[in-house]
Amino acid sequence: MSQVIDGKAFAEGLRARVGTAAVGFEAKSGRKAGLAVVLVGEDPASQVYVRNKGKQTLAAGMNSFEHKLPADTSEADLLAVVEQLNNDPAVDGILVQLPLPAHMNEQKVIATINPDKDVDGFHVVNVGRLATGLPGFVPCTPLGCVMLLKDRLGSLSGLDAVVIGRSNIVGKPMAQLLIAESCTVTVAHSRTKDLPEVVRRADIVVAAVGRPEMVKGDWLKPGATVIDVGINRVPGAEEGKTKLVGDVDFASAAEVAGAITPVPGGVGPMTIAVLLRNTIVAAHRNAGLAFDETAL
Numbered sequence: 001m002s003q004v005i006d007g008k009a010f011a012e013g014l015r016a017r018v019g020t021a022a023v024g025f026e027a028k029s030g031r032k033a034g035l036a037v038v039l040v041g042e043d044p045a046s047q048v049y050v051r052n053k054g055k056q057t058l059a060a061g062m063n064s065f066e067h068k069l070p071a072d073t074s075e076a077d078l079l080a081v082v083e084q085l086n087n088d089p090a091v092d093g094i095l096v097q098l099p100l101p102a103h104m105n106e107q108k109v110i111a112t113i114n115p116d117k118d119v120d121g122f123h124v125v126n127v128g129r130l131a132t133g134l135p136g137f138v139p140c141t142p143l144g145c146v147m148l149l150k151d152r153l154g155s156l157s158g159l160d161a162v163v164i165g166r167s168n169i170v171g172k173p174m175a176q177l178l179i180a181e182s183c184t185v186t187v188a189h190s191r192t193k194d195l196p197e198v199v200r201r202a203d204i205v206v207a208a209v210g211r212p213e214m215v216k217g218d219w220l221k222p223g224a225t226v227i228d229v230g231i232n233r234v235p236g237a238e239e240g241k242t243k244l245v246g247d248v249d250f251a252s253a254a255e256v257a258g259a260i261t262p263v264p265g266g267v268g269p270m271t272i273a274v275l276l277r278n279t280i281v282a283a284h285r286n287a288g289l290a291f292d293e294t295a296l
């Protein structure tokens, strides 16, 4: 049986280190670091994530500014809120919760965020910085995955990695981060031919396709490290109840993998912990204060 990677515990440790850094920032700057989160509409999952972001931001000793806008807010009004946050010196990080309602152009909204406050790392300037190895902000979920991988494996240099999924939020930045760690990276997706054969080559498998329990144990190289980014709600054992599963069939994969993240409690908790990390990094950078970002 494989080792289960405890993302919840790792995230707790990271949040504690961010908390220490936040105390240091306040002592040096005379103000608390601040994160603004904008939620448009009433999507139930987004409401939970935004509530948790607010709570964890406060618990880490930073200010949380929540902007909840009705689902029928115009794009122009949302852009005006983002501009106001860009110009607010108390706001170090800005995050617009995704998905946005269908009448909004997500790319246009993200492009309006000041790249140096873009703690989600979604702005094209930060995408370009990541691709060219310049300092910027890296999307929270993939950065959290790399932190878990390095904690488990130490150096990733020379390892074969397969990323399943090519989204802008996870798959593509994940591939860039693994290239930067000197992995040999394959990006597979829904059109990949003979996916099990491709996955079987990998020392590291990152599953981010959004298909419940798609990756099976017999697809894996024995001893592989498996990072499951999927969050899929499926019918549970009890009538009318649902349960969360990943993109990996945990039971069969755990028989073959060397280590594997569970769902829930693996990658998920890292997303918000890394968001807090990016926010305290943004606060120091934008205030021109020296800070050892690698110590987080």
Ligand SMILES: Nc1nc2c(c(=O)[nH]1)N[C@@H](CN(C=O)c1ccc(C(=O)N[C@@H](CCC(=O)O)C(=O)O)cc1)CN2
Pocket (backbone or CB within 6 Å): 049, 095, 096, 097, 098, 099, 120, 140, 141, 231, 244, 263, 264, 265, 266, 267, 268, 269, 270, 271, 272
């Ligand atoms: N602007 C952004 N929008 C979205 C992001 C993002 O990083 N920035 N990511 C996701 C949602 N997300 C945070 O926003 C997020 C997803 C999952 C978790 C989490 O802790 N998951 C738990 C299970 C939670 C549950 O029971 O439902 C886990 O996997 O253990 C935190 C944050 C999309 N939008």
Ligand SMILES: [Mg+2]
Pocket (backbone or CB within 6 Å): 165, 166, 167, 171, 189, 190, 208, 209
């Ligand atoms: Mg995809």
